[in-house]
Amino acid sequence: MEEYxxxxxxxxxxxxxxxYLVIELRNLRHSAYAYILQALLMCTLxxxxxxxxxxxxxxxxxxxxxxxxxxxxxxxxxxxxxxDQEFPPLIGYLGSILLVSIIILILFRVTHQYIEFLAPTPxxxxxxxxxxxxxSLTIFILGLYCILSRRDAIKTVHGLLVLENGVxxxxxxxxxxxxxxxxxxxxxxxxVAAYLLLYIIFGVFEKFGSTDTFQLKGLRW
Amino acid sequence: xxSEILYLFIIPAVAxxxxxxFGKRSxxxxxxxxxxxxxxxxxxxxxxxxxxxxxxxxxxxxxELRMDALGGLFAxxxxxxGLIAVIYSIPYMRKEVDKGVIPPExxxxxxxxxxxxxxxxxxxTTTNNIIxxxxxxxxxxxxxxxxxxFYWNRNALEAGYKYAMLLTVGITFALFGCILLYSGASPHxxxxxxxxxxxEIAKVSxxxxxxxxxxxxxxxxxxxxxxxxxxxxxxWLPDAHAEAPTPVSALLSGVMIKVGVYALIRTVTVFxxxxxxxxxxxxVVLGILTxxxxxxxALMQDDLKRLLAYHSVSQMGYIITGLGVGTYLGIYGGLxxxxxxxxxxxxxxxCVGAISSVAGTRLIHNLGGLGRKMxxxxxxxxxxxxxxxxxxxxxxxxxxxxxxLACAKAGMLWATVLAVLTSLLTLFCLLHAAxxxxxxxxxxxxxxxxQEIKEVSPLMWGGMLALALLCFIIGVYPQIVFPVLxxxxxxxxxxxxxx
Numbered sequence: 001m002e003e004y005x006x007x008x009x010x011x012x013x014x015x016x017x018x019x020y021l022v023i024e025l026r027n028l029r030h031s032a033y034a035y036i037l038q039a040l041l042m043c044t045l046x047x048x049x050x051x052x053x054x055x056x057x058x059x060x061x062x063x064x065x066x067x068x069x070x071x072x073x074x075x076x077x078x079x080x081x082x083x084d085q086e087f088p089p090l091i092g093y094l095g096s097i098l099l100v101s102i103i104i105l106i107l108f109r110v111t112h113q114y115i116e117f118l119a120p121t122p123x124x125x126x127x128x129x130x131x132x133x134x135x136s137l138t139i140f141i142l143g144l145y146c147i148l149s150r151r152d153a154i155k156t157v158h159g160l161l162v163l164e165n166g167v168x169x170x171x172x173x174x175x176x177x178x179x180x181x182x183x184x185x186x187x188x189x190x191x192v193a194a195y196l197l198l199y200i201i202f203g204v205f206e207k208f209g210s211t212d213t214f215q216l217k218g219l220r221w
Numbered sequence: 222x223x224s225e226i227l228y229l230f231i232i233p234a235v236a237x238x239x240x241x242x243f244g245k246r247s248x249x250x251x252x253x254x255x256x257x258x259x260x261x262x263x264x265x266x267x268x269x270x271x272x273x274x275x276x277x278x279x280x281x282x283x284x285e286l287r288m289d290a291l292g293g294l295f296a297x298x299x300x301x302x303g304l305i306a307v308i309y310s311i312p313y314m315r316k317e318v319d320k321g322v323i324p325p326e327x328x329x330x331x332x333x334x335x336x337x338x339x340x341x342x343x344x345x346t347t348t349n350n351i352i353x354x355x356x357x358x359x360x361x362x363x364x365x366x367x368x369x370x371f372y373w374n375r376n377a378l379e380a381g382y383k384y385a386m387l388l389t390v391g392i393t394f395a396l397f398g399c400i401l402l403y404s405g406a407s408p409h410x411x412x413x414x415x416x417x418x419x420x421e422i423a424k425v426s427x428x429x430x431x432x433x434x435x436x437x438x439x440x441x442x443x444x445x446x447x448x449x450x451x452x453x454x455x456x457w458l459p460d461a462h463a464e465a466p467t468p469v470s471a472l473l474s475g476v477m478i479k480v481g482v483y484a485l486i487r488t489v490t491v492f493x494x495x496x497x498x499x500x501x502x503x504x505v506v507l508g509i510l511t512x513x514x515x516x517x518x519a520l521m522q523d524d525l526k527r528l529l530a531y532h533s534v535s536q537m538g539y540i541i542t543g544l545g546v547g548t549y550l551g552i553y554g555g556l557x558x559x560x561x562x563x564x565x566x567x568x569x570x571x572c573v574g575a576i577s578s579v580a581g582t583r584l585i586h587n588l589g590g591l592g593r594k595m596x597x598x599x600x601x602x603x604x605x606x607x608x609x610x611x612x613x614x615x616x617x618x619x620x621x622x623x624x625x626l627a628c629a630k631a632g633m634l635w636a637t638v639l640a641v642l643t644s645l646l647t648l649f650c651l652l653h654a655a656x657x658x659x660x661x662x663x664x665x666x667x668x669x670x671x672q673e674i675k676e677v678s679p680l681m682w683g684g685m686l687a688l689a690l691l692c693f694i695i696g697v698y699p700q701i702v703f704p705v706l707x708x709x710x711x712x713x714x715x716x717x718x719x720x
Contacts, residue, residue: 117432120405140397147390153382160389167396174404178352182417185356186396189363193389196366200381207375216379 004048008128011045012135015169016104019142019162024097029084031158032075038165039067045132049172056172058180063168066187071161071194078198079154082205087152087212096149103145107138120174129173136173140166153201153211157194164190223279225269226286229296230344233262233303237336244329252311255332259304259339266300266343269293274705284418287349289715290708294556295346295476295483297705298563302475303339305684306468309571310335312678313468316578322372331371331466338364338472345480350417351488355392355399358448358484361477362388368469369461380464387457388447395444395484401437402488405429423491423716434492438500441488442507448481451541452511455534459518462530467574470526474533475567479559482540490713493547504545505628509636512538512643520650525573525583528654529566532609535643536562542640543624546631553710554623560702561608561616561695568688569605572598575677575685576658585657592659594674597682599659604689606655608696610648616695 018038025031043060050056091099111118112134119125124133143163147156168186171178201211208215236258244251272279273293280287288296310331318325341361348354362385370381407416409425416422426434447454458478462470492500515535522528540562543555575598576591577583592599608615611622621644628636676682695702 118436120401120430120433121408124404144390147386156386160386160393163390163393167393167400170397171400174400175407177407178403179417182350182352182356185353189356189359192363193359193385196363197382197385197389200366200370200378200385203370203373203378204382207373207378213382216382 004051005128008045008048009131011041011048012128012131015041015045015135015165016108016138016142019139019165020100020104022158022162023100023142023146024093026086026093027084028079028086028152028154028158029076031086031155032072032079035075035158035161036068036072038162039063039072042067042165042169045169046172049176053176055180056176059171059183062180062183062187066191067161067165070191074191074195074198075154075157078202081202082154082211086150086155087210089150089152089155091149100142100145103141104138107141108134111137124173132173133170136166136170138166139163139169142166151212151214153204153213154198156213157197157201160197161190161194223281223288225265226279226281226288226347229262229265229269229300230340230347232265233258233336233340233343237333237340240329240333240336244333245326248328251329251332255307255310255336256304258336259300259307262339262343263300263304266293266296270297270705274708276708283415284349284420286347287420288347289712290705291483291486291556291712292346294560294705294709295479296343298479298560299339299342299346299476302472302563302567303335303342305567305571305688306472306475307332307335309471309574309681309684310466310468312680313574313578314466317466327371330367334364334368335469335472338368338469338477340364342476342480346483349419351399351403351419351422352417354419354484354487355396355444358395358445358480359389359392361480362392362448365465365469365473365477369465369473371466371469372464377464380460384457384461387454391447391454392444394440394447398437398440398444399488401433401440402429402491405433405437419487419491420716426491427495431496434496438489438492441485442504445481445484445488446507448478449485449541450478450481450511450534450537451507452514452534455511455515458534459527459530462533462570463524463526467526467570467577470530470574471567471570474530474570475563478533478537479540479563482537482544482559486544486713490544490547491716501545501547501631502633504547505542505633505636508538508540508542508545509639510538511535511541512640516643516646516650520646523585525576525585525588525654525658526570528585528650529569529573532569532647532651533562533566535647536566536609538643539621539624539640542636543627546624546627546633548627548631549710549714550623550630551627552713553706554620554627556706556709557623557699557702558617558620560706561620561692564688564695565605565608565615565617565692568601568685568692569609571681571685571688572602572605575681578681579674579677585654587663588658589661589663590659591663591674595659595676597676597686599655601682601685601689602655602659604692606648606651608692610651611644612648614693614696616692616699618696619699 021034046060146159270293273290406422409428410416450458519531608617
């Protein structure tokens with residue numbers, strides 16, 4: 001795995017950049033394209049790891065079908081039926097970029113340095129798994145940040161998908177021998193969750209005339 | 222081969238698919254299939270619960286599916302409330318169609334989803350695979366999203382969006398926790414055994430690094446805690462319970478949030494022998510806070526369904542507290558209250574459904590004087606209120622008393638005091654609401670529409686009466702549920718070596 005270490009690190013870090021693009025691009029269609037790019041990078045990473053553990057070829061295939069084909073199809077379909085401009089978020093463009101950069105820097109540094117506290121096995125603390133785990137946690141938190149800071153309902157689905165990608169990425173280091181049935185179960189849940197959320201958001205768009213989650217306040221208290 | 226475990230979730234799933242395929246043809250194909258499917262499922266769950274109560278552990282596919290007494294108890298509750306909710310739905314949903322609230326063609330989707338929802342909850346009680354447990358728990362959310370947003374109006378869509386988003390985000394934390402647990406345990410599990418099996422993970426819980434245990438515990442509590450409505454992850458609960466059609470509210474509050482507790486029991490209690498005091502104290506504090514926040518929020522409600530939903534949060538606090546104490550008595554009390562809460566909360570939701578179905582509102586300040594017009598509903602509501610308030614002769618009394626004693630015996634007298642206080646507030650809140658709705662005077666008593674109010678159909682009050690009777694019988698003879706609760710507590714002990 002050492003000969004691929006540099007390649008793995010480069011792809012992993014590119015995953016952070018694509019998360020950044022998914023969150024910060026205000027055009028929802030462009031944001032969905034950034035998600036496709038991230039999914040393709042994840043598939044590439046699975047293929048690289050699969051040279052050591054051939055079972056991961058199935059993961060790459062599953063990730064390709066669900067994350068590169070089905071989910072983007074659903075996202076783009078519902079963006080076409082609603083609007084492709086994100087409703088202005090809580091934090092402005094510059095403020096958000098600054099905040100995201102700080103999150104990335106701190107989280108990646110801290111998790112990479114103190115991975116022993118998080119890694120359940122000694123092998124997970126060694127490269128390239130160390131970087132992989134740090135990247136997974138960073139992407140997970142970036143997804144959470146997107147959900148919490150965005151007003152646009154479709155953008156919160158983007159955030160959820162980034163968050164899920166963070167967890168799936170961690171499987172390479174934490175559970176490389178996971179059976180295909182379990183993996184298929186996990187990704188099926190993600191696809192169905194994305195579909196149902198988009199279906200309901202489309203209903204919200206029809207009834208409220210917008211995908212602004214701030215309008216959803218009829219049920220407070 | 223214990224293939225009955227397989228049939229337990231396949232029968233309602235097949236019924237659900239059949240309704241989607243043929244439900245358009247006639248009411249018989251949707252209501253009939255739903256009643257038949259849930260009826261057979263209930264009988265099967267009863268058979269399974271009896272077997273597991275006798276100490277049998279049912280297993281299939283090399284222990285991939287496994288059902289002990291705890292699973293049997295949960296399966297029995299899901300199937301029982303499922304059957305009652307389906308029967309209640311027939312007149313209730315027909316009336317919604319008559320009132321023009323929903324178009325008739327949507328009934329097919331309603332019964333189809335409700336059967337898939339029941340099937341997913343039953344599947345959750347059978348799996349012994351930690352990742353599949355997560356997959357199925359998320360599956361229960363996905364199977365119920367359309368039911369929560371079923372009315373497709375502004376409030377229902379808001380509730381549906383919050384429900385799907387909050388639960389999916391929350392449960393993703395649990396996935397991280399499950400993966401860490403599996404990953405931490407797998408190096409210590411001998412080759413040839415499956416590290417994905419919860420029963421194998423439990424055996425090596427003491428060998429998992431401490432930092433990983435703490436992290437996975439936090440993630441599991443956040444994830445499955447969101448599903449169970451534990452504070453601060455409870456915000457989806459009042460909206461979803463209030464906006465869903467009432468039979469669905471009874472299922473959500475009666476059994477779905479318990480499935481979250483089931484996942485917590487299966488995963489978190491694994492660590493009890495390793496880090497007993499810190500973990501237990503933390504869970505008890507969480508339970509007490511849930512109890513208090515729930516009851517204070519309930520006291521502020523005017524909408525009967527939201528009031529009951531916040532009571533669900535509060536009562537989940539009792540269950541979590543009992544389980545958190547971690548002794549035999551605590552876990553017994555927690556499971557006892559879980560069983561009782563399933564019965565009286567489903568009962569109360571069905572009563573509110575009956576009220577809103579005939580009175581057209583569920584706001585307390587608009588209701589009054591319904592006791593004479595709806596005597597069976599009034600009687601059932603009072604039974605539910607007294608049971609939840611913890612009054613002797615009703616089932617809530619014994620389970621609450623067990624939890625109070627368990628806390629006191631574990632040296633947590635402060636928890637007992639706060640739990641008793643919450644119980645008194647619960648009783649006040651419910652009796653106050655019941656008095657205003659059934660005995661008080663309606664705001665517009667002269668309105669001709671109010672004069673026409675009468676008792677609901679027997680298909681609706683039949684289920685309510687059955688639940689009310691059970692609340693009373695268990696209250697008078699609590700020993701009748703001892704075998705199943707004792708065996709369930711022992712099933713947890715077998716995993717955790719309880720004191």
